[in-house]
Amino acid sequence: xxxxxxxxxxxxxxxxxxxxxxxxxxxxxxxxxxxxxxxxxxxxxxxxxxxxxxxxxxxxxxxxxxxxxxxxxxxxxxxxxxxxxxxxxxxxxxxxxxxxxxxxxxxxxxxxxxxxxxxxxxxxxxxxxxxxxxxxxxxxxxxxxxxxxxxxxxxxx
Numbered sequence: 001x002x003x004x005x006x007x008x009x010x011x012x013x014x015x016x017x018x019x020x021x022x023x024x025x026x027x028x029x030x031x032x033x034x035x036x037x038x039x040x041x042x043x044x045x046x047x048x049x050x051x052x053x054x055x056x057x058x059x060x061x062x063x064x065x066x067x068x069x070x071x072x073x074x075x076x077x078x079x080x081x082x083x084x085x086x087x088x089x090x091x092x093x094x095x096x097x098x099x100x101x102x103x104x105x106x107x108x109x110x111x112x113x114x115x116x117x118x119x120x121x122x123x124x125x126x127x128x129x130x131x132x133x134x135x136x137x138x139x140x141x142x143x144x145x146x147x148x149x150x151x152x153x154x155x156x157x
Contacts, residue, residue, distance in 0.1 A: 029094045035150055039094035039106060042139060046087035053080030062132030063117075069126040086113065100155045107147045114140040 029036035052059050053076045060076045086109040093106035117137050120127040127133045 029097065031097050031154075033150065033153065035146060035154060036094045036097045038143070038146070039090045039097065042143065043087045043091035043094060046083050046090065050080040050084040050087065053077065053083065059132065062130065063136070064120065064126045065128055065130060065132065066126050097154050098156065103147070103151070103155050107144065110140040110143040110147070114144065 029040055049059070057071050057073065057076050060079060061071045064071050064075075089102075089105050089109050093102040096102040113136055117127065117133060117140070121129065121133060
């Protein structure tokens with residue numbers, strides 16, 4: 001009986017956790033809806049992808065995996081720089097989601113990404129359908145549909 005009382009008397013969150021959560025929330029975008037948070041999430045993920053591309057070829061080879069394709073360190077670093085540039089635009093858009101120019105630029109990064117990955121698969125045949133290719137295609141497509149659909153909500157004339 002004492003164990004049950006001790007278990008139920010514990011607070012759900014301790015003071016330190018609440019302080020950390022409060023500190024973190026000050027850095028999140030201030031906007032209605034979830035699109036700004038999505039932009040920030042995708043940007044942070046892209047930064048990780050960029051670091052990985054600078055460090056190793058492992059994940060890059062999962063995307064460009066056709067038998068006739070050789071992924072070089074130079075190509076991976078170029079891909080890293082391109083991905084990092086997209087991450088910067090998307091992160092900035094997360095905090096300036098209501099500014100037309102930033103919203104449009106973020107949409108263009110997804111359009112360029114979709115065009116790149118689709119062409120590598122269907123035209124240049126350097127990628128085959130696999131999780132390495134599907135992931136950026138799903139993110140770019142989902143983001144484009146979401147951004148086009150919510151344009152008038154976020155960008156006021």
